[in-house]
Amino acid sequence: MGEFETLPLGVVHTDHRGVVSRANPWFVEWVGCAADEVIGRPLDAFLVHADGDFFPTAEGTGPWMMLDSATQQRALMMSRHRDGDGEMLVLTEASERFRLLAGLRQRYMLADRTRARLELLMDSSVAFATAATEQRLADVLADTTSRAYRAEESSVFLRQADRPSLAAAGRNPLSDHFDVDALLSMNSTERRVVTIADEESAERLLPGLAAAMQKAGLRALISTSLHHEDFEFGSFVSWFHHERIFDDEAAPLAEALAGQAAQALATLRLQARLAHAALHDEMTDLPNRRLLEMQMGKIVGPAGHAALFIDLDGFKEINDRLGHQEGDRVLREAARRLRSSLRPDDLVARYGGDEFVVVCPISDPSDASVVAERILLAIRDSPDDARPMGASIGVAVALPGTAVSVERLIRLADVAMYRAKGAGGNRIEYAADALGIH
Secondary structure (H helix, E strand, O other): OOOOOOOOEEEEOOOOOOOOEEHHHHHHHHHOOOHHHHHEHHHHHOOEOOOOOOOOOOOOOOOOEEEEOOOOEEEEEEEEEOOOOOOEEEEOOOOOHHHHHHHHHHHHHHHHHHHHHHHHHHHHHHHHHHOOOOOHHHHHHHHHHHHHOOOOOEEEOOOOOOOOOOOEOOOOOOOOOOOOOOHHHHHHHHHHHEEEHHHHHHHHHOHHHHHHHHHOOEEEEEEEEEEEOOOOEEEEEEEEEOOOOOOOHHHHHHHHHHHHHHHHHHHHHHHHHHHHHHOOOOOOOOHHHHHHHHHHHHHHOOOOOEEEEEEEEEHHHHHHHHHHHHHHHOOOOHHHHHHOOOOOOOOEEEOOOOEEEEEEEEEOHHHHHHHHHHHHHHOOOOOOOOOOEEEEEEEEEEEEOOOOOOHHHHHHHHHHHHHHOOOOOOOEEEEEEOOOOO
């Protein structure tokens, strides 16, 4: 081995067991041991393969990236050659190369992770924008966040006024152990991403949360609020049943996904408000004439049905003497009383001015009479702090099997209502021809 004594690289001979039989001074100095401490010891006492080696590890001559076994901070490039029953290993200093390659791999991994997350954000943006309902949007967000963080499960909680939060998508694994509203309130109040990766951080955040997570088998979570401008829609939480360390990109990704979802929620709710406004009366929030006409198909058919045309008595005088503000209050109160007197399948709408229409299914003319009398009593019912009201009601009935359209029934009920009004009001009149009375 004399010819290798002065070479600026390491030369090591090992036997068939991988035990060092000879080593030149360069290698002895590199490992920092005396020569007699190197000879007779296994090579892996000094060198280990780099984790995730950059170079082939199959059979052959190499090279391999090797790290010092003590600190794994210094590196050598190693190639091997057969030498009788053992091997001759040639080693060159590669610490700087290892650091550069490790840094390069980190940058590639970061770039790949960033690309994957950008693709996820683009895909989720499309999915959120095409979600037609809040439930569908919540399902998309739960699925997206589970994939983004590789979480066992994710939950989406949508805010409900004066009610405990229920998961709109996914389940709440803390439901039997902890009031999740405390966590969701923190999200909405502080508008920050909450990450929990150990019991200490859980307990610092909310007393009792660490014990609850342990009972539920949870090791970590990430959560943030769904807010858009000044509106709070709820929160999402990704739950982990394994140890999880959150990198610097975890919070920005959560904010981006939550922001996309919140913007889509704001759009859905605006669309819902506009759709509601188009089909409901602004004053009373009852269905308007257009919605009534759309819904009448639910009642019209072989079954019997009735139309009730309702006009408030003395409404014009209230507007003239007390002003439109009082008139508006009377309309809202009349709508409330109407709602309270109807059956689940009955339809009610504000038809215009102080006129209301009710369309209801019946099996006998007496059913229509019962509904009309209940409505009249409800409108007459006047608490001490409310202005007395009365109504003129016209009723038209189509018995089962009668070929009378709802539109015609409403016209007949309107005529009957005018008879009630002409007779002094505060009463019910029936369209006799529709009832089959002669």
